[in-house]
Amino acid sequence: MTLKTTLRAAMLGVMVAAMPLTSAQAQTLRVSEGVSQRALRVPLNRAVVLESDVPFAELSVANPLIADIATLSERTVYVLGKQPGRTTLTLLGPDGRLITNVEVQVTPDIAEFKERLSQLLPGEHIEVRTANSGIVLSGTVSSIAKLDRALDLAKLYAPEGVLNHMVVGGTNQVQLKVRFAEMSRNVSKQIGAQIGIDGTDLDGGSFIGTTGTVGNAAGQLQVNIGTDSLSLNLLLQALEERGVVRTLSEPNLTALSGQAASFLAGGEIPIPVVDDEGNVGVEFKPFGVGLVFTPTVVDGDIINLTLESQVSALDTSNSVQILANGGQIPALSVRRASTTVELRDGQSFAIAGILEDDFRDNASQVPLLGDLPIIGALFRSAGYQRRQTELVIIVTANLVQPLSGEALVVPTERIRPPTENELFLYGRVSAPASRITPSSRGRNGDQGISGNYGYVLD
Secondary structure, three states, rough: OOOOHHHHHHHHHHHHHHHOOOOOEEEEEEEOOOOOOOOOEEEOEEEEEEEEEEOOEEEEEOOOOEEEEEEEOOOOEEEEEEOOOEEEEEEOOOOOOOOEOOOOEOOHHHHHHHHHHHHHHHOOEEEEEEEEEEEEEEEEEEOOOHHHHHHHHHHHHHOOOOEEEEEEEEEEEEEEEEEEEEEEEEEEEEEEEEEOOOOOOOOOOOOOOOOOOOOHHHEEEEEEEEEOOOOEHHHHHEEEEEEEEEEEEEEEEEEOOOOEEEEEEEEEEEEEEEOOOOOEEEEEEEEEEEEEEEEEEOOOOOOOOEEEEEEEEEEEEEEEEEEOOOOOEEEEEEEEEEEEEEEEEOOOOEEEEEEOOOOOEEEEEEHHHHHHHOOOHEEEEEEEEEEEEEEEEEEEEEEEEEHHHOOOOOOHHHOOOHHHHHHHOOOOEEEEEOOHHHHOOHHHHHOOOOOOOOOOOO
């Protein structure tokens, strides 16, 4: 035994002698000369007492950074765990003979870890084991949040060795219902006047006045005053246009907690592209109603949603002409939203809302004449156009469980192909199927709903 080791062991022995060795602080392992010894497991920052059947004169530890030792007597050794790992403790007799080698395994203190785990997460069925210098967690927890808490606590006791075999129990599949609602209103009004004098006609003469851009016979009023040699022709044009468009889509999608799911109802348009070598290829751009979301069941019925939604449509008014023969590529009008929200089972969020209001007006007149009071209206034309668009995206999340296939109804079960008599004699191209009730869909299909439900084709 070196002088440095001897002094350290003596100092440690003095400290050990000054404090009692309770059962919570130390355990005892007995070793015998010439007999294979089992590994000595020492909890981190705790001690184990090693007793030898024969007196020893020297003892040493291969790596004092893992375990420290102190002699309590000629037959007793005090072993203190300093950091997780393995080392070897060697005992030598008075004549220098080898008494035994003991493998020392310093492991995280899982007794204290289990106690803290039961205090922080009561009721959770988590099993704790040690493996080499790490901790292995297994069992079933009720939510991802509690799983993360258990892992964070385990890293305090084994910073570099936590193996997770825990699984999340309960319902962890999420059905997302998204409602895309868009309303577009267009209002345009135009009014104009034309005056022809000296027998000119309205189709090809020169007019004093202004010409509106109505171009619709339903909004024209023509008045002719005069004789064959002299006439006054007055054309009044006025038109008001109104239009309303309603767009609504309700995609439903189900995904496992933590997994991404995507949805697209629309199409793809080919776009010519040119690579670096001048070769022309085709790239397809999707359009329609698109949805990508990742649900995470955080705790109980709390759901965290990362959502990307998009509503796009072809816009021919902004087409791009790229070919000499008149070939055009339509543009896309896109409304897109990307966000992360948290809600409970069955709750809804309006994640996006936009109100677009475009207003344009224009006026033209004959100089001077258009400024005259009252009669000046005959020498002016004016118009305005207003477009309003409202878009709302609402999401609803529900925790769901799979059912038996017999419990689900598809649209094709509502109709059946016609018989030959129904087709040729009565001209029916389809025939209604027999009435489907919840009881006819199997035991799992009885959801407590009376009457027909599911998909209905009228």
